[in-house]
Amino acid sequence: MFNLISKKTGYSIKNDVLSGLTVALALVPEAVAFAFVARVDPLVGLYAAFMVGLITSIFGGRPGMISGATGAMAVVMVALVAEHGVQYLFAAVLLTGVIQMLAGVFKLGMFIRMVPYPVMLGFVNGLAIVIFLAQLGQFKIVDEAGMHQWMQGTTLYWMIGMVALTMLIIHFLPKLTRVIPASLAAILIVTGLVIGLDIPIPNVIDYVRSESGNPNATIAAGLPTFAIPSVPFDLATLKIILPYSLILAAVGLIESLLTMTLIDEITETRGNGNRECLGQGLANFTNGFFGGMGGCAMIGQSMINIKSGGRGRLSGISAAIALLLFILVGSSWIEMVPLAALVGLMFMVVLGTFEWASLRMITKVQKSEIFIIVLVSGITVIADLAIAVVIGVIVSALVFAWKGAKRIFAESHVDENGSKVYLLSGPVFFGSIQNFQDIFSPRTDPEDVIVDFLNARVYDHSAIEALDSLAERYERNGKKLHYRHLSPECKQLLTKAGDLVELNLIEDPDYKVADSTLG
Structure with a gap:
């Protein structure tokens, strides 16, 4: 049923496990960052990354796709947490899971195949830009007054140098050997250099402490525990959480199914959209009972996994288990990983995700298609992914109707x-x-x-x-x-x-x- 190991060419236990470890390293700062966006404790984001990643890898419809806490869903949660508290967030995530599972039961996942290609290009380019802009925040440090300031002087030069070194290793190492994923090798090499040479650039724990404002903060913790959300189960609560749950469900499914379509094209295979809806729904439903902020597919981490050789469900399972081990016993090691290594890794994801061919299409395709690509990309960057895709589909339909009318x-x-x-x-x-x-x-x-x-x-x-x-x-x-x-x-x-x-x-x-x- 789960197809953890496949005999098809391109699949291997070694590739999946090593790729999963690479993904787990990149998941830590992302999960922490999105937890801060949603204004919840970092562990809420880390637990979400573990549970969503594990459950969707087992039950989802796209082997090799990585899911976890995401910014697209985090921004929707901010108002709910600020106004009603984190327990209402858990209840909303639980209801989100139910809605997503119903979408799978009624086979609504098939409709993602109707998204026009220009909208897909706009989605991919927009997310690449969003990932790039998010990494720029790692070039800031907190001054004595508690304000975020851009790095300067030696710290900035070392940061840029280590980012560039990471990117060079990821680019050139596959030409020499494929025994170990280039991304994992780059992280290990750069971490060793920074620690060995005592290079003054921030690492993972510096980021966690600066964002939380707690000088003693850590990512170490125990297992997530079962707890029913502490909210009244009545119509008043439903009235509060239902609008958020509907938006979260829509955003999560749109991002997950579009990411699935992208991976389908890269791997020349086909995922199951309806099964992905069920897997995402089950993951978010579980999050609601175990203190996670929920999530969906992550295009950045999914691209890292695919580029590192991860193809099967075991890659996602390995990433989730490795992340849990980081939280339980390996936090002291992970906290030493320099942000420069992870920034360089994500910059390579940006270069690989952005459809550069779309720039060459400007003079070769109809102006309406170029407009849709730019429109969806722009709205993805300045507003929201779900809104961008919906508007893109509507504009595409209107353009089609206009052409049909003539x-x-x-x-x-x-x-x-x-x-x-x-x-x-x-x-x-x-x-x-x-x-x-x-x-x-x-x-x-x-x-x-x-x-x-x-x-x-x-x-x-x-x-x-x-x-x-x-x-x-x-x-x-x-x-x-x-x-x-x-x-x-x-x-x-x-x-x-x-x-x-x-x-x-x-x-x-x-x-x-x-x-x-x-x-």
């Missing part, structure tokens, strides 16, 4: 009976009805007119109304109008022009019309 046309001729025949081609729907109506000239046409829909289709109620309206225009001018080759449903829906439809049971097409009247 594809309707007609060829006309006078037949042997003296009737003018319009042979219509193209879709008749809400976007094309104006162009449809402009085709006809009721005042100048002859006494008998035939509109032939052999090469056209009527799609919705707006189109039906346009057919009725056209019939009225010809009737006012004392002309006879006939509709030919319409489907039975069209005739059923036409209230004023129904008697004008010529029936031909052999030639007439049979297709459905989107209209609430028919149920």
